[in-house]
Amino acid sequence: MPYRILLLLFCLLTQFPSVILATDPVKIKKVVIDAGHGGHDPGSISPDRKVKEKTIALSVALKFGKLIEQNNPDIKVIYTRDTDIFIPLDTRSDIANNNKADLFISIHVNSVKARSASGSETYVMGESKSSSNLEVTMKENSVISLEGDHQSVYEGFDPNNPESYIIFSLLQNAHLEQSLQIAEFVQEELGKGPVKINRGIKQGGLIVLWRSSMPAILVELGFISNPNDYLVLTREENHDKFANSLYKAFSKYKKAYESNNGEKVAVKNPDSVVKNEKACSEKSKEIKAEEKTQGVTRDTLAEIRRALQKKSNIQNKATPEKSDTTKSTLEAKKKSKPISFRVQILAVTRPLPEKAPDFKGERDLKYIKVGIYYKYSVGEFSSKEEAEKELIRVKKKFPQAFIIKVENEN
Numbered sequence: 001m002p003y004r005i006l007l008l009l010f011c012l013l014t015q016f017p018s019v020i021l022a023t024d025p026v027k028i029k030k031v032v033i034d035a036g037h038g039g040h041d042p043g044s045i046s047p048d049r050k051v052k053e054k055t056i057a058l059s060v061a062l063k064f065g066k067l068i069e070q071n072n073p074d075i076k077v078i079y080t081r082d083t084d085i086f087i088p089l090d091t092r093s094d095i096a097n098n099n100k101a102d103l104f105i106s107i108h109v110n111s112v113k114a115r116s117a118s119g120s121e122t123y124v125m126g127e128s129k130s131s132s133n134l135e136v137t138m139k140e141n142s143v144i145s146l147e148g149d150h151q152s153v154y155e156g157f158d159p160n161n162p163e164s165y166i167i168f169s170l171l172q173n174a175h176l177e178q179s180l181q182i183a184e185f186v187q188e189e190l191g192k193g194p195v196k197i198n199r200g201i202k203q204g205g206l207i208v209l210w211r212s213s214m215p216a217i218l219v220e221l222g223f224i225s226n227p228n229d230y231l232v233l234t235r236e237e238n239h240d241k242f243a244n245s246l247y248k249a250f251s252k253y254k255k256a257y258e259s260n261n262g263e264k265v266a267v268k269n270p271d272s273v274v275k276n277e278k279a280c281s282e283k284s285k286e287i288k289a290e291e292k293t294q295g296v297t298r299d300t301l302a303e304i305r306r307a308l309q310k311k312s313n314i315q316n317k318a319t320p321e322k323s324d325t326t327k328s329t330l331e332a333k334k335k336s337k338p339i340s341f342r343v344q345i346l347a348v349t350r351p352l353p354e355k356a357p358d359f360k361g362e363r364d365l366k367y368i369k370v371g372i373y374y375k376y377s378v379g380e381f382s383s384k385e386e387a388e389k390e391l392i393r394v395k396k397k398f399p400q401a402f403i404i405k406v407e408n409e410n
Contacts, residue, residue: 119195341384
């Protein structure tokens with residue numbers, strides 16, 4: 001009887017090997033490389049106003065991608081941008097999601113008011129555990145202010161309001177372990193490169209990471225605001241060194257990921273996420289001391305909204321009921337709020353002179369300051385239909401122009 005069973009198994013294995021034995025090894029097949037900022041969004045700018053983050057990020061991204069392609073012909077490298085163009089944050093992550101990428105790496109250059117801050121750091125999705133993390137997170141997310149309908153695309157998220165980041169502390173990244181793994185390799189290799197100071201792995205509520213459905217990291221190569229980092233970041237030969245460091249880190253991650261057959265990998269040094277936080281904050285007196293915030297874990301956005309709604313209901317109950325007179329006064333004020341529609345043509349980080357060439361001859365300009373941006377617009381209309389007519393004209397000069405609604409500006 002045992003011989004018959006063995007004979008039957010042998011026949012099955014030889015007749016139908018694909019059914020019994022076929023298990024394709026897990027491989028990294030697609031990598032998305034995201035060069036931060038671009039187009040009318042320069043990112044961080046050097047103190048002498050000569051060098052822009054977008055230029056450095058693109059240079060390193062293309063060199064990094066080329067190394068992957070040359071050494072791994074079976075891997076497809078996808079760039080969110082390979083020229084100097086503006087790509088919205090949601091589009092960047094959509095490119096990765098739609099291509100079913102196995103890894104997302106966003107490349108940036110840092111900048112803060114304190115010139116003493118120096119070194120490289122890598123961000124994974126998570127709660128911004130200190131004011132310095134939050135400062136970087138808000139800077140990178142502020143790009144959405146340059147996008148047209150960002151209030152609806154990002155569900156009312158305000159990149160300049162720290163309270164908006166509460167929602168990120170309620171989210172879990174399903175790929176956190178893998179993200180931490182490659183982040184650790186990146187910091188390990190960058191520490192051997194042209195910028196020696198290793199600021200470690202940080203967590204932040206970065207939109208471009210939050211929306212990506214695969215392991216994802218955001219790398220800050222150095223501080224363009226620091227004199228020493230600036231000299232390193234602006235030299236072309238160092239861009240090759242940065243790219244080489246990133247490639248070595250990628251190769252280590254690829255080997256670990258594929259040898260584990262795509263399973264979650266253990267982080268060699270989990271404390272590295274915050275290990276350099278204290279040392280780095282001391283390098284910048286203008287960066288506030290760590291401010292720990294309470295984090296609550298939720299699984300879905302629906303649960304988050306319910307939690308926030310519950311908080312709102314509690315606050316409403318605690319507010320004393322307004323008198324009829326107060327209510328009528330508020331209603332009258334609400335009805336009297338002037339609403340206008342304008343055509344936004346550009347957004348910059350500093351006010352421009354009235355006849356600046358950036359305006360391409362446009363007159364009667366107004367601006368609204370939103371966070372660090374001065375958002376310039378032309379025209380003022382009582383209806384959206386009128387603004388749409390003006391938009392057709394303006395788009396001939398400013399193809400990326402769009403309509404904004406201004407309510408109760410005064």
